[in-house]
Amino acid sequence: MHATVGWTEDGQQRSALWRSENNAPPPKAVHIVRDDISADVAYKRASIGEYMLWRGDFNNARQLMKAITRRAQTRARKPTASPAEDFHLHRQDQARRARILGMLLVELDANYVLDYPRAPDVRLAATEAYGESAEPSLLSLRELLSLIGAHEWRRTGVHIPALDANIEPHFGVFSPLRGEYVQLVADTPLPSGSTTAFDIGTGTGVLAAVLAKRGIAHVIATDKDPRAIACATANLDRLGFADQVEVQLADIFPAGRASLVVCNPPWIPTKPTSGIEHAIYDPGSRMLRAFLDRLGKHLEPGGEAWLVISDLAELLGLATRDDLLAAIDRAGLLVLGRTDTTPTHPRARDADDLFHAARSRETTSLWRLAPR
Structure with a gap:
């Protein structure tokens, strides 16, 4: 109201x-x-x-x-x-x-x-x-x-090299301008026999589109924001992936299990001040912790999860690597591997930025996780 x-x-x-x-x-x-x-x-x-x-x-x-x-x-x-x-x-x-x-x-x-x-x-x-x-x-x-x-x-779109196409962000939905995390999902070898995938917190639907383009037969993309659901649905339909990707309104997981679960959660553990900031800020890392804690119940036997996250919060002293590793361990998960990349956005090179010391050292990582 x-x-x-x-x-x-x-x-x-x-x-x-x-x-x-x-x-x-x-x-x-x-x-x-x-x-x-x-x-x-x-x-x-x-x-x-x-x-x-x-x-x-x-x-x-x-x-x-x-x-x-x-x-x-x-x-x-x-x-x-x-x-x-x-x-x-x-x-x-x-x-x-x-x-x-x-x-x-x-x-x-x-x-x-x-x-x-x-x-x-x-x-x-x-x-x-x-x-x-x-x-x-x-x-x-x-x-x-x-x-x-x-x-x-929305009219001009954001070009995504991994798709060779544009993603059109809607008002209130975070734009995929930080292309390094998209490229990580595009380049990491898929688990053997992957036919189903969940894209958790889909936003514009960009990662779901990448997974579909890579040949995953059935992708379920979830988000808790109705604007994101509308945005992802429109993008996936326009890109021709409507038959492969199902978009669902859900708080983190859909029902069932998948052979691959992908999540790029908010990476700064503090309070957002607007709807769009929920893609960046997450008080107490609520989404990250809930994702890890519930992940095992949503992976098929032999499946794995890709957690794509920046270490900027660690460099700013807002979180620690030990916090992340402890959360992974408490959830009964093990790390299969990790791929790192550096940010390409302009602020990472802006020496006048108050947080240049942190941004210039920022790493975005894709953590491959599986149940112990």
Whole structure:
């Protein structure tokens, strides 16, 4: 259920649905602002938690957002002796900026029309993100810009060399830009006689597609996010794998067993702040531990699992290799082998990044596991 926000404008009572991907609380009060508001005033009002509903030229709103963003930037920190402390402070800064930037609102009418001078047509992007609408909506300009960007990603797609095709990520579904983990799954020799596979936490469906392309006769791809289910289904259908891959809404495992189980879990054991961050952040490594603990019940005799995970959390001091090995051991599993690769994303080479020391040493590994 969406909350309804009410406000008074030009002497009339108005209301609209509240939309927030990062679960920001609905406004208790809404203040109308126009083209004449200065960036300094807007920033001060946003900083104290005042929601401002824009009623002016759309391009001016975008310029105002850029100005608020500059003012909300935290002065560059020097790394401390504790990467974990640096990381937690960084996440606090990110949350503070997100709160401030989320205070500038726009309204979509019941048909997702953005009724502002010089506003783009966002009806398709909003429908892709939210589904059909029958009521006006209030959302932050920041979120609106993100769904416009997501629409463009979906339209152009992300090229996956292992598939020689594009994957089209949907709004709220993590994009497979970190291609090294996809290539690991594409290159690792399949267990002998593998005819069935589970892709756990499928997201866009990219790994399920790779497994199908490699000849696995029956793949079940699971995810607990309905948006991911819709995204994976659309990608697999478009790529011609609908007959090989079954997509299921499930919290980790489907029923039954498979000869190969593949999982690329969230790799940072801390709290996500939006739906899409669940692909990266997992408090207490809940998904990883649940996957390992329940894995043995879902492997066919002689089968194996591929756990594909980054060691960035270890390099940041948020987890240890001993933690991972102990979890594998407690689950009654043994390590058959491990293949490592280095990240190719630009941040791994950005010397100005606060976490460059960790990112430059990051390794993504495919751990081959089997029951003892």
